[in-house]
Amino acid sequence: MERELLERLLVGSDEASVAALAALRCGGSYVVWDGTTSPEPLTLIYGRRLRHTRRRGIETVNLERAVELLGRHQQPVRLGQIRTADASWTFMLFLTQDGRTLITCTGVRRTQV
Template identity: 60%
Template sequence: MERLRLELLLAGDEVSSAALAALHAGTSYVVWDGTTFAVSLARIYRCRLRRTLRRGIETSGLEGAGHRLGGYGQPV
């Protein structure tokens, strides 16, 4: 994915704004080839959320991202 396209996708909430600021600062990123079902990613995000909460680690936007992916219904 081209950096400009990624920047356009990162608009809106506080977490996306933080990711966009990191991208503008030159942070490296990776986008894998291919697609997967959004519901599969949502399941992974829910597991990550449970694990981080059990360990007392604060998350920013992980729960919301899982909900959005779960409701998307198309490959991402």
């Protein structure tokens, strides 16, 4: 996927999309994977991640809303990822099957090892 298309998809008002777009424009790396997956396992996985990050006090943006939106989505989902240039944040992108619409976006602050 071209960077310009991804930038257009991220133009939104939620905090995660705004932050992901800023990361992309500031030199962050990105990937949009080929293929799709069913939204049901994604809802379970990201529901677990939500509980885990809350227990550990890990900062996230839009994760609860992403789980909610994935739970309502009925079609296959294409995944993408953006990492900030300093690797402090990772944003997961959930796109429609054709990659033309952003379903939701969530971000998690990376813990320092």
